[in-house]
Amino acid sequence: MTFLKLENLKVYYPVRGGFFKRVVDNVKAVDDITLELKEGETYGLVGESGCGKSTTGRTLLGLNKATSGKIIFNDVDLLSLNRREYSQYRKDIQMIFQDPYSSLNPRKRVIDIIAEPIRNFEKLSSKEVKRKVQEVLEKVGLSPESIYKYPHEFSGGQRQRIGIARALTLNPRLIVADEPVSALDVSVQAQVLNFMKDIQKEFNLTYLFISHDLGIIRHMCDRIGIMYKGRIVEQGTTEDIYENPQHIYTKRLLSAIPDINPDNRDKHMAFRKQVDAEFNNSFNQYFDTEGKIVDLRPLSETHSVALP
Amino acid sequence: MSKQPLLKINNLSTSFRIGDDYYAAVDDVSLTVNENEVVAIVGESGCGKSALALSIMQLHPQERTKMAGEVLFNGKNLLSLSVSEMNKVRGKDMGMIFQDPLTALNPLMRVGQQIEESMKNHLQLSDAEMKKRSLELLNKVGIPNPERTYMQYPHELSGGMRQRVVIAIAIACEPKFLIADEPTTALDVTIQAQILDLMRDLQSQMKTGIILITHDLGVVAEMADKVAVMYAGEIVEFADVSTLYNNPLHPYTRSLFNSIPSAAHGQDRLHVIQGIVPSLKNLPRTGCRFSERIPWIDSATHEEHPALHEVEKDHFVRCSCYQHFHFPKDAEDLKYDIS
Amino acid sequence: MLKFIIRRFLVMIPQLALLSILIFLLAKAMPGDALTGSMQANPNLDPKVFEELREKLGLNDPWYEQYGRWIGNLFQGELGMSYIHKVDIADLLGDRMANTFWLGLVTLIFTYLIAVPLGVVAGRWNESWADKLIVGYNYVSFAIPLFVFALIMLFIFGFGLHWFPIGGSVDVTVEKGTFAYFLSRIHHLLLPAITAALLSTVGTIQYLRNEIIDTKLKDFVKTARAKGTPEKKVYSRHIFRNSLLPVAAFLGYDIVFIIGGSVFIEQIFSYPGLGQLFISSINQRDFSVVNILVMLFGFLSILGTLISDIILSIVDPRIRID
Structure with a gap:
């Protein structure tokens, strides 16, 4: 059974121009990617801003429209479903947003924020709703009495937990976490990351973890896909990627992470300069004749790279 | 002892007005920056590191800010200068590089202008x-086509290019000191x-003293x-970088190191600092300010008036609690703060 | 830019066509027609005469034929006849349009002369007593109805102090083309213009004040200060320019607003402009005039949005139109 598979997914945005505003070109935000997630694992999607990683996550949730391709979830292609059929599957996939300060409506109480998905997908009496909200609040380690508070009464980490509680209310199986901790201080970040690991074990969740922070990705993920210009350039287990990177872009990304040991400073800088030079020299050979990054080629069972 | 300190901060306190009262965001901080030296100030948001930076430049709104202590720059106390005298220092002798290159540039002015x-001012x-000088600067900060960028508006540049422009502005008058x-x-x-490579190159060429604020x-x-590691408005630990990274002592410094994923290879759980960074109004003003976040440490180990101690040469740690600090055992670990 | 303007004008055509059909039908649906007024004035005349007249003027034709005729004439520059005044509408509009234009322009100038400095003072020294005073004025001018305020102004400065004339656009005794004629026109303009201006400053002041308060805290202002830029220049070069953007954007709408707003002012100050003509034409069922005026107002408001877009694209480099 396929838990989740994105097959040849493309998301293009039209560029309009000319006197009559006709479509003259496309911005290829996601350009033909294929990836598969196994149940219970954490798959990390890494890349720099504009590489298409967030668009991929949002398309999975139906927040962006796919241009072509398939999103197979539980053996069903979500893109071929009509609205009603889709909403059945939609509640199995939830999202955690980046900024806990702006993703919670400041004028709504915690109970209304968390109950929103329940009210959208299930018909429950207000008493049942309240009970359910208190339940998930307890799950995320917040006091059940806090349901009538407003978001500003919580700290950043607590707010992110409210966001997670909202995602958990419908017992989802897959959670798309789009930069869930980038807006948080390190100590709060640690708290949220630990917590995400805990609930993953408890509820057998699968994560699509989107981030630009390679340290966090390494800590959290089982498998990783490196995205660059709308394409996946390398995919493998965390070990494959960090110990044995093959694509020059992956190498460059990894060499750019600051080394936490100040005594390695000069060595690390020299290494980075060397990788940068290699990147600039061999850059072109990773594209095909049309300027598209070449397709992935398997190196081992787990590891594949977009090499010519 | 041949180096003359470029910037010497003595007992600086900066307080902001909230309602009718003033609260110190920077509390009795002393710090020295020498020529050709990078001093980093580390801490989480709300620890007072940005407030300290803006205090040196005196960029806080005057009507809501009180400052005490001394900021000696080339032997001159900046806090005693008038606004117009301070304007002659800002941009000329000291420059500033801001966090967000998008908002740090005026959207309606061309890069060149x-x-x-800054040159017009000084x-x-x-x-x-x-x-001519602007084009040289743009070239120096690694902008590929200076002539073109000179005429462009900030929104036409990528984030990295914008930050290069921000750096060009900061070094336009070749200041001896950068924040x-x-x-x-x-x-x-x-x-x-x-950008880090660029800053290091420029620094070694120009022998600038730099205060680097970062988390x-x-x-x-x-x-x-x-x-310098800051917590709740105070410096809690100070050392050269190698000493600090190989032998962090203060509980806050150690907690920070243990909570970042890149330093915790293979470790399944990250350390979580209990509680939250107190807001300016609720900063503890007596005793060890970090004590409430390490409640499992015996309160008798904290000093009543914690001072910075030189525990080895040029390595300073505040409060004596570091001698008794240990990370919590599993049972105590990760208690979600319930509010 | 030129492309953009041409495209906007092309879009304007269907908008205006729809508007013209709408107002034509509405005018038709109103009780009475162009002859109703004369019928009431001459109750002794035989209704048959009017019936013949209707037939002759084409008032009994189906609406689309009448509409087609009207639009056809419009395209040839024939605005039609006013049934009441028995003159060509073009002649009727000519002088009044000029009157309204001057009144509108002077009002606009006064509005900005008052609003910009007040907004700047309130924004720069916000929370000061001056700011509180200006915000207070804003509340009052927003709350007070135009016609009440206009009557008070007219009573005090017109009837009471005799500083300004109480009606008309020019003194009848002065000769056209002389300097005295010019002065007399200005004299007649001033009171209605100041009155209207005092009440139309609210938006500009409020916007400018809020923008300045926001802009003061922006990072690029800190950058400017960090360069050692003196406070005065920080304001003139960085804060004000950025704060004026929304005000500039409103300029286009303001032009239309002031012409629309003059309807009441002209009526109260008996100032012979388009607004006054509009009201009296409605009262007299002079629909050929009303239709033309509504078309004109419609055209102006579409033009206003276009002007606003163009102004914004000029002052803000981030907005590009092509």
Whole structure:
């Protein structure tokens, strides 16, 4: 059974121009990617801003429209479903947003924020709703009495937990976490990351973890896909990627992470300069004749790279 | 002892008015920056590191701010200068690099104008000389096509290019001292690496003294000569970078290191600092300010009036609690604060 | 830019066509027609005469034929006849349009002369007593109805102090083309213009004040200060320019607003302009005139949005139109 598979997914945005505003070109935000997630694992999607990683996550949730391709979830292609059929599957996939300060409506109480998905997908009496909200609040380690508070009464980490509680209310199986901790201080970040690991074990969740922070990705993920210009350039287990990177872009990304040991400073800088030079020299050979990054080629069972 | 300190901060306190009362965001901080030296100030948001940076430049709104102590720059106390005297120092003798290159540039002015503004303020140059110098600066900060960028508006540039422009502005009058406030936080890693390389190159060419404000311990490891760790408005630990990274002592410093994923290879759980960074109004003002976040440590180990102790040469730690600090056992670990 | 303007004008055509059909039908649906007024004035005349007249003027044709005729004439520059005044509408509009234009322009100038400095003072020194005073004025001018305020102004400065004339656009005794004629026109303009201006400053002041308060805290202002830029220049070069953007954007709408707003002012100050003509034409069922005026107002408001877009694209480099 396929838990989740994105097959040849493309998301293009039209560029309009000319006197009559006709479509003259496309911005290829996601350009033909294929990836598969196994149940219970954490798959990390890494890349720099504009590489298409967030668009991929949002398309999975139906927040962006796919241009072509398939999103197979539980053996069903979500893109071929009509609205009603889709909403059945939609509640199995939830999202955690980046900024806990702006993703919670400041004028709504915690109970209304968390109950929103329940009210959208299930018909429950207000008493049942309240009970359910208190339940998930307890799950995320917040006091059940806090349901009538407003978001500003919580700290950043607590707010992110409210966001997670909202995602958990419908017992989802897959959670798309789009930069869930980038807006948080390190100590709060640690708290949220630990917590995400805990609930993953408890509820057998699968994560699509989107981030630009390679340290966090390494800590959290089982498998990783490196995205660059709308394409996946390398995919493998965390070990494959960090110990044995093959694509020059992956190498460059990894060499750019600051080394936490100040005594390695000069060595690390020299290494980075060397990788940068290699990147600039061999850059072109990773594209095909049309300027598209070449397709992935398997190196081992787990590891594949977009090499010519 | 041949080095003359470029900047010497003595017992600086900066307080902000909230309602009718003043609350100190920077509390009795002393710090020295020498020529050709990078001093990093590390801490989480709300620890007072940005407030300290803006205090040196005196960029806080005057009507809501009280400052006490001394900021000696080349032997001159900046706090005693008038606004117009201070304007002669800002931009000329000290420059500042801000966090977000998008908002740090005026959207309605061309890049060239923004670089030249600083020269107009401080140097008597003709328009042609200023343009020549601007183009040189743009070239120096690694902008591929200076002539073109000179005429562009900020929104036409990428984030990395904008930050280069911000740096060009800061060094336009070749200041001896720079403050960089989270200069790479808003950038992607590869761009961050480029900007850090650029700053290091410029620093070694110009022998600038730099205060680097950041929350990123990786950036500190790459850039700094000395590190000051701040918590709740105070410096809690100070040492040169190698000493601090190999032998962190203060409980806060150790907690920070243990909570970042990149330093915790293979470790399944990250350390979580209990509680939250107190808000300015609720800062503990007596005793060890970090004590409430390490409640499992015997309160008798804290000093009543914690002072900075020189525990080895040039390595300072506040309060004596570090001698007894240990990380919590599993049972105590990760207690969600319920509010 | 030129492309953009042409495209906007092309879009304007269907908008205006729809508007013209709408107002034509509405005018038809109103009780009475162009002859109703004369019928009431001459109750002794035989209704048959009017019936013949209707037939002759084409008032009994189906609406689309009448509409087609009207639009056809419009395209040839024939605005039609006013049934009441028995003159060509073009002649009727000519002088009044000029009157309204001057009144509108002077009002606009006064509005900005008052609003910009007040907004700047309130924004720069916000929370000061001056700011509180200006915000207070804003509340009052927003709350007070135009016609009440206009009557008070007219009573005090017109009837009471005799500083300004109480009606008309020019003194009948002065000769056209002389300097005295010019002065007399200005004299007649001033009171209605100041009155209207005092009440139309609210938006500009409020916007400018809020923008300045926001902009003061922006990072690029800190950058400017960090360069050692003196406070005065920080304001003039960085804060004000950025704060004026929304005000500039409103300029286009303001032009239309002031012409629309003059309807009441002209009526109260008996100032012979388009607004006054509009009201009296409605009262007299002079629909050929009303239709033309509504078309004109419609055209102006579409033009206003276009002007606003163009102004914004000029002052803000981030907005590009092509």
